Amino acid sequence: MKIATWNVNSLNVRLPQVLEWLGSAVPDVLVLQEIKQLTEKFDNDAFTEAGYKSLASGQKTYNGVAVVSKTPADGVVTGFPGFDDPQRRVLASTIDTVRIVNLYVPNGNNVGSEKYEYKLGWLEALHGFLQVELKQYDKLVVLGDFNIAPDDRDVYDPVKWGDDILCSPAERAALRKIMDLGLSDVFRQFDQPEATFSWWDYRAAGFRRNAGLRIDLILASESMANSCTASYVDREPRTWERPSDHTPVVAEFDL
């Protein structure tokens, strides 16, 4: 089972690229973030023609998540129980007996800002949600745009970046607490090239300088981590004309 995540920064713009990538990479599951369109604008037909089922939880202009899969998804959840949030950032579903939790974690703007406090509260709610999910599902994969670089290897210039947003101690502690529930970063189960990133700022020629961060993560429960056979970043779509600022991250499982 090949599972991938991609923050597409508007599916209105990037649908042709997503279809192109589905055709060449042929994942069983692809989760998308920042589709930036209402659920009713989501083009299920385009994915049907490509041989995929699809499902979205969208909103206008901002956020929005979707899941595209070879076999249909069920048991769909679009938020954390008891955590009221108009922002569409969560899409959990079960596909081929695997629980797939697609996340678009808040960016947080700046350490100490109102958006930063929202991010930390959101991560606390995520922790509670995943605690319950892990009790219910042995085979669990939590993936998406985490907007957190787990450690210094995941940052192009950790000294320059310092404790700024996406790297602050409180964000990393929140991620660690979530992983301590029994979820591991499958990318680090394998040898990886140094300076492998999943996001590069559009500004200041980030991609050309490889000035990036690895903030798109695939976390797996113990049984899924044990069956993971590969995980890698596919940089190619970031080289395309008018790209997203993120590129797909992939994990393969032998179930």
Add this chain to the structure above:
DNA sequence: ATGGTGGTCCAACCA
């Protein structure tokens, strides 16, 4: 610290 680029949508916000 600022500004650089890009998406949404036309002023300003978000990343």
